[in-house]
Amino acid sequence: MKVTYRRPQLHVTELGGKLSGFASISTSALANSYCLDRTRWARDTICAACYARAALSGFRACMAEPLAGNTARLKVPLDQLDLPRVDGVVALRFNSHGELGSMWEFDNYVRIAAHNRHLHSALWTKRPEIVNEWMRWVREQGLDEEDRDPGMGLILSSPRVGERVEGDAVPVWADHVYTVYEREEDFPKDAFPCHGRCRECMICYDRHMDAPMHIAALLHR
Numbered sequence: 001m002k003v004t005y006r007r008p009q010l011h012v013t014e015l016g017g018k019l020s021g022f023a024s025i026s027t028s029a030l031a032n033s034y035c036l037d038r039t040r041w042a043r044d045t046i047c048a049a050c051y052a053r054a055a056l057s058g059f060r061a062c063m064a065e066p067l068a069g070n071t072a073r074l075k076v077p078l079d080q081l082d083l084p085r086v087d088g089v090v091a092l093r094f095n096s097h098g099e100l101g102s103m104w105e106f107d108n109y110v111r112i113a114a115h116n117r118h119l120h121s122a123l124w125t126k127r128p129e130i131v132n133e134w135m136r137w138v139r140e141q142g143l144d145e146e147d148r149d150p151g152m153g154l155i156l157s158s159p160r161v162g163e164r165v166e167g168d169a170v171p172v173w174a175d176h177v178y179t180v181y182e183r184e185e186d187f188p189k190d191a192f193p194c195h196g197r198c199r200e201c202m203i204c205y206d207r208h209m210d211a212p213m214h215i216a217a218l219l220h221r
C-alpha cells in the first residue's frame, strides 16, 4: 500500500488476513465518546460484543494511539491538503474500529472517498442520524446531485443482535442493512450470508440503488 499526502495527518491502516488488499481509515472505539457511552449502558446491543474495543485493548494495542489521533483530527473539516491518496489496495473501509462521531467526520470520509475514486469505499454505521444530518446540510448548501452523492457504499448496522432494522426505519440512503446473529440457523432466508471474505464478495462496496439488501453475519465474541 502506498499513501500519498501533501501534508500527513491521518493514519491509514493496511488490513490483513481476510481483508488483505483493503485499507482502513478509522477512529478509535477507545477514544470515541459514543462508543465509550455504549460500552457502559448498551449491554443488550452489539456494542457489548465490540470486536474493535477488544482488539485495540489487546492484540492491536499498537493501533490505539494512531486511531485516537484520527478521532481528534476527523472532528473538524480536513484541509484539502490533508486528504490522503491511497494506492495499491482495492478498497477503503471507513470506521472499522470506531463508530461515526459527527457530521464533520462523515463529511471528511465523503471527501476522502472522492479523492480516491479509483478505489471502492464503504462505511458501516449504527448512527443514521449523522448521515441524515449531512444529507440535510448538503441540501441546504444548494449543491447539485453529483456533489450530494456520498460516493461510497453506506451500510446501516442493526444495533441489536438478531434484530434487523426494517421498513420505515431504514433510511433512503442505505445501500444495505447489516445484522449479526448468534447462530447461522437464525439468518433470515432472504438475507445475503456474509462470510467475511470481502475481496471475493464486494457486495457492501457496491451501491444498491433499488431496495436495500439485507446482509446477515455471525456474531464474533
Ligand code: SF4
Binding pocket: 193, 194, 195, 196, 197, 198, 199, 201, 202, 203, 204, 205, 215
Ligand atoms: S457481505 Fe461481502 S463485502 Fe460485505 S462484509 Fe460480508 S464479505 Fe465483506
